[in-house]
Amino acid sequence: MDDDDNSTTDSESLRESTASITSSILEYRHINGRPFQQSKTTEYWAPTDDDYQEGQDILDMADEYPSAEVVGTDISAVQPAFIPPNCSFQIDDAQLNWTSNPDKFDFVHLRYLYGAIDDWKKLYRQAYTHLRPGGWVESLEIDIETHSENPKVEKDESHIFKKWFKLFFECGRRTGRTWEIARDGRQEEYMREAGFADLFSKSWKVPIGGWPEDKKLKKIGLYNGAFIDHSIDGFAIFPIGEILGWSQVEVTVLVSQMRKALREPRALPYFTV
Template identity: 25%
Template sequence: MSHSAEVSFIGENDSEYFRRLYDRKFNTLNPRYLLPADEDEVKRSELHHRMMQFVFQGDNYVGPVKEVLQFVTSNVYSVLDLGTGSGTWAISIADEFPRAEVIGIDLAPLQPRSVPPNCTFELCDIESGIPYPDGYFDFIHARCMHTGISDYPQLLREIARLLRPGGLVLLIEPDLIPIVDGRPVTRAPAGLGGGDWTTFWETYRNCLTRQEVDITVPQKLTDMLTSTGSFENIVKRDGNIPVGFWPKDPHSLSVGQLQWLDYDLFLPALRPMFLFHGLTENQVRSLITGAQRDLYHPVAELSTHINIVHASKRL
């Protein structure tokens, strides 16, 4: 498969790229990925991007991105955004680095048509391989990807193949275990706040496991990168992201508000997945409304844990 114009350009009729499932629109390329591909999901992708910019103190990344790109000897350097979603991150990077060739790939054509001249979007099922030659990219970014990947170590080997020696990878994966009043909770606590919230996440993890997704990937990013034997200078940064309006300092409050807005869209987005895995309409309604109650009227401080790892490909 060549990365030619017909891959990246979608005409007015995009019906072959989408399917309907329980009243939401989904990609047709990979049936394993059961999050919608529609306007609400684009909105959620953009909210998550803004939230991460707050986490990164106004930047689009952490790590030695500028240093790595400055060492590129050719006039043009190449950046790959895996699972680009709404394309917001790729567009921001293309604006920041006008010399960069920025390519965003995704399962569905959700990205805007009007983009910087150095930014391209292509359709690609990452699990089938990424159609670029060895060592093509200088920087690869992958955010919130693992819930659609059945073999994450294979994805890391593919990233290693695509990166030039000395090139940089940045991986960002939130845990799937909610934090209630500062503690990770896997089972709904009896008599404590956040019980419905915890049950919702437990159901989500069970559905992903049935789809052969390794739900422990976020906690294992460092070990997985090490196991490939291809990476060095592995740096992990992690921390808790507040959910909602409880933080006192303005910066954390902004992060919490954006994460709250993200989750407000995320809860109903899982309805098709739950129904697909055999839950009844009543069970799904109860799960979502219960989680919404804990989100809208919290009696506990909710957070999520995020894992951020960057590494260089060995020279």
């Protein structure tokens, strides 16, 4: 059987294995007027409304590599209205057994799964198993602790920046889905255990707001600050309200404090990825 036949068979197998979607993976619940996904293994913390549904990066990848088959997966129905012919989206849960054939992919990109995965080692093992020889897995996660270039703010243990990330870390301990995957070399450790040998790790400092003097970092900070300012409510509704049991008023006050602190000109905030 030639390569074309193999490719056709793999695609047909993948379509058949993902054709049956259980009703549970399409279940939603509403908290404070925002829809949240609820699947068999994942109570994902972010809302699933339009503010969080884009997938533009996947479309860009498909446009840049028109000869490649690009597949995006999510536990929610986030498919954009218009997609390139070589791109498809599937509703699936990465914590379940992957439905594609082993050695299927040349490149697997995992991103922003902090607070949602109950077994990171299994996730990386599955990625390794379904990767072709010579392929790559890219895992991009955020350390959600907000730091400050202002030493006075950075060293203040009572600052809202410190309170904020500690609350989310506690959420992870209660649910068994860590928010600390980007700390202490855990990604590298778990990937090495999964079988990956050629590991490369890089960390970036991402500013929040337009405070950097460097033009590129200033632009990044302005975009990042606008995104966080707009979406910070959605960060806290489920983790703080539902997992930690805070009232809606308490969550609103917490978010207001964090938003105000991030806007403070002397705060000089950033996080790392």
